Amino acid sequence: MQPAYELATILNLHWERANEQLALNGWQWRTLHAIRRCRTAALGGHIDQCDSCGHLRISYNSCRNRHCPKCQGQQREAWMAARQAELLPIPYYHVVFTLPEAINQLALYQPAAIYGLLFSTAWSTIQSFASDPQHLGAQTGMISILHTWGQTLTLHPHLHCIIPGGGITSTGQWKSTRCKGKFLYPVKALSSVFRARYVAALRKLFPEQAREFFNQLFVTPWVVYAKRPFGGPDQVIEYLGRYTHKIAISNHRITGVDAQTVQFRYKDYRQAGTQKEMALSVVEFIRRFALHILPKGFVRIRHYGMLSNAIKQTTLTTIREQLTPMQNRAQKDEHTTELSVPIEAVCPCCKKGRMQHVMDFDHRGPPMEIVNRTTSMIKSTH
Structure with a gap:
């Protein structure tokens, strides 16, 4: 299930404000910058194809940063x-x-x-x-x-x-x-x-x-x-x-974002792990996250x-x-516990085949013929 809010969204919406108000070191800024570009066109992408039904999938690359909620x-x-x-x-x-x-x-x-x-x-x-x-x-x-x-x-x-x-x-x-x-x-x-x-x-x-x-x-x-x-x-x-x-903090713990604050869930271990919510200003939220880079x-x-x-x-x-x-x-x-096949490796169309890497593309995006072909496949399944 996709989270309703993401750390990357918070960073992108309030990047300039954070730059003005926070005194972080260069490595912290570099890490935050990688997180906010994760799985966007800025990092390029790749194309996978199902080895069974031929389904095509276009994906943007991840930042692979160990502090990123989407890359672990x-x-x-x-x-x-x-x-x-x-x-x-x-x-x-x-x-x-x-x-x-x-x-x-x-x-x-x-x-x-x-x-x-x-x-x-x-x-x-x-x-x-x-x-x-x-x-x-x-x-x-x-x-x-x-x-x-x-x-x-x-x-x-x-x-x-x-x-x-x-x-x-x-x-x-x-x-x-x-x-x-x-x-x-x-x-x-x-x-x-x-x-x-x-x-x-x-x-x-x-x-x-x-x-x-x-x-x-x-x-x-x-x-x-x-x-x-x-x-x-x-x-x-x-x-x-x-x-x-x-x-x-994972993306799933973030429950709300507006122009001024970020709301997230936490467990209060002083009260037997009771689930509670906290609201922080956007800048304070980013500052606290940066403490752990x-x-x-x-x-x-x-x-x-x-x-x-x-x-x-x-x-x-x-x-x-x-x-x-x-x-x-x-x-x-x-x-002995069998580790499951990663979800992204299973074909979302036929549910049987495995997705195989076929092509990389840069920030300019995938070739138009691939985009058109993928769009046609999606329409034909509905």
Whole structure:
């Protein structure tokens, strides 16, 4: 179902006003400009043809920007397919590391440093607990996904982590966690270690900051939230689909746009996730969205330990060989989820054929003979 309103429409309608009132950096403007031109004539397009009935479809190109609401579907499907092939028949845990609001001011001016430190400190904390024989005594792994937003588009940096319930010992043996599926590691201990290490690293990065600032960071507990383990690989895949390529706000959450304001839905987690609506001025809405445009080249999905790209093929093969054939067979039979063929690949006319790429065109548009032929096909079906 097509959304009633789009971020691109808001940007196009109020581009000049945003330019006059917002002090964004060049990369943020470049990203917003790509989003507002996505799937328009400005980016050119391509022509697909059904390999069964010959139906022609003319489409404008997407901007492929990772912050664009319209460009995440195909990237998400491909990424999920790769992760699905790597899943093991073991418990997986979901842990969330959240930075306190006091650090937001630094994140505004040094986002790469603050977010990079969030990744490294979270992994350092998990790695320490995993290597401790009291908890596991093995090398574990982690997939981390950075989100920087809250439901109302305010700055709320936090890291969603998927962690396997076990690891590889120094002798190359698989070892499961001792928690019997109830929890991964003690949450309070995780929180304390995470806070201490992050603040210590922050002092080195920002030695000019006053001592009072760092002391303030120890006043309130930091949030490390550990959810119950996933019910199986199906739930892991479903979770990855929801979170990996998510952006600050989807087009479907936008409920109204006028000359002055933008209205959108959000969940109020202070009231049990109650659905509410908020109205912001157009410029404030664009400013809040721009807060979540990551620095150029910043990697927001990272793999660590035995799940890192450098060694995961070897480690995953070793683990599978040690797990019983019965477990592997049950995993395959019960939990393998077939990823559906992308909707855009299925012919909208006959519903049987696959759309195949046949031609590209630039901003001047497709050849007139193709346009006329497509128009004739559409008329003949009505």
